[in-house]
Amino acid sequence: MEFAMGKRQGDGAARMLCLGALVVLCFVSQVTKAQAATLPNCSYPGVFSFGDSLSDVGNSIAAFPEQFAHAELDPNGHIFPQHAADRFTDGKLLVDFLAFGVRRRPIYPVLRGTAGDFTYGTCFAAYGGPARTVKVWIKDNGFNTPFSLDVQYQWYERYKIRVWFYESPVFNPPGRLNQSLPKLATFNESLFTVWAGYHDYFFSLYDKILTVAETPKIVPDVVQAIEDHLVKIMTPVVYTPPATPSMIMPTAKTILVVNLPPLGCIPAMLTLFGTPTAKYDNYGCLSALNLISIAHNTLLETKIIALRAKFPAAKILYGDAYSVYTDILKDPKSYNATAPLQACCGVGGAYNFNTNVTCGHAGIVANKFVNLTMSLPAMPCADPSAHLSWDGIHTSNTFNKAAATAFLTGKHITPAGGLNCSPDFTFWEARS
Structure with missing residues (x-):
């Protein structure tokens, strides 16, 4: 009892x-x-992006329409905006999700020749553009352009001057010339994104310019190029227009710098460098390639910490795309990413990727005709949302959404809290 x-x-x-x-x-x-x-509310006057094909919404195809013609062909963009829209992905890029999240529409490329609306920001990123300065460039040489970060910065500085010109009552009297441009005074209140370096590593390996053992040697130069770019967009520049007083151009005050995803988990890399003797991690990714990403990310974060001390008036955020990727690999079902290491738009092998016929092209694989230029509404794979890589090279709508969601809600982003604002997810699943 x-x-x-x-x-x-x-x-x-x-x-x-x-x-x-x-x-x-x-x-x-x-x-x-x-x-x-x-x-x-997460509400910025505009969004301005720099980087490579992970962020470009159409600059390189505007400059080289034949070289990148497949960027505006099916099946790209079959999720959003349901037709190819100059993006190498099935739906939205990370910058598209971010723009929606801070209550804006997707931004336009600075080189856009027609129907561009730059009211809420501009894209300066360019597919084929590395972080490091391009010293030698051969036209139509694969997935390459001369539009490195230093060139993108020149576009940006010239862009601000043109915005000033259209606002000037001296050179452009009211009612004379009208353009859909952001207000120059709002630049220092806008959100800037810098996601660069992926091209430097990926295509050095893909094009066999460097071996896996040699690639880590370029990490200091790649990170230095990103740091130089950040310093430039945060440093005031004095502009002296003709016949008017000098003025200080606005600078970037809120910048989201995104690190590298794990290179060893990208389908193209797994296809090219996967061997019976290669070392894989618990998720099936190539360990040696992931070490390249880790080396880059570690140095980049160190540089950003130092820049925060040097530019205390700026808010420099560090978005950890690598951790978002590995989070999904740890629990793919919760993200519906049931084929995380396979390309959606591709053909052949364990990772659905073949260098002879890539997304947007047609050709012969294993003595069979393969067409990866499917017209919509045909799907390039059974379930596009199941993949973290769209074409074996570029991130998918699924990954981009997961990364943007994490960054906007304060996860995998430093300092703690990230943007410290309430995002808008209204258009997260928008298809047009």
Whole structure:
């Protein structure tokens, strides 16, 4: 009886403890919701992006329409905007999701010749453009352009001057010339993104310019190019227009710098460098290639920490795309990423990728005709949302959405809290 009494008392104590824990959890949940409710809306006047094909919405095809013709052909863009829109992905790029998340529409490329609306920002990124300065470039030589970060910066500086010109009552009297441009005064209130370096590593390996053992040697130069770019967009520049007083151009005050995804998990890399003797991690990715990404990301984060001290007035955010990728690999089902290491738009092999016929092209593989230029609504794979890589080279809508969601909600982003604002997910699944 004493035992039974003690057991009932113990059960009662346990119930009280659980009830207390539940109350605490409810309180914490209410506090979290209250804190979220007090956060201001993520609303920036504009979004400006720099980088390579992971961020370009059409600059390189505007410059070299024949070289990159397949960027505006099916099946690219079959999820968004349901037709090819100069993006190497099945739907939205990371910068598209970010633009929607901060209550803007997707931005246009600076080289866009027709129907461009630059009211809410501009894209300076260019597919084929490395972080490092291009010293030698051969036209139509594969997936390459001369539009490195230093060139993109020149576009940006010239762009600000043209914005000033259209705002100037001296050179452009009201009602004379109208353009859909952002206000120059809002540049320092806008969100800037820099996602660069992927091209430097990926295509050095893909085109066999460097071996896996040689590639880590370029890490300091790649990261230095990114650091130089960040310094330039944060440093005030004095502009002296003709017949008017000098002025200080606005600088970037809020910058999201995104690191490299794990190179060893990209289908093209797995196809090219996977061998019976290669070392793989727990997720089936190539360990040696992932070490390249880790070396880059470690140095990049170190540089960003130093830049925060040098530019205290700026908010420099570090988006950890590598951790987003590995988070999905740890629990792919929760992201519906049931084929995380396979390309969606591709053909052949364990990773659905073949260098002879890539997405947007047609050709012969294993003595069979393969057409990867499918017209919509035909799907390039059974379930595009199941893949982290769209074409074996570029990130998919699924990964881009996961990364943007993480960064906007304060996950895998530093300093803690990230943008510290309440994002808008209304158009997350928008198809047009």
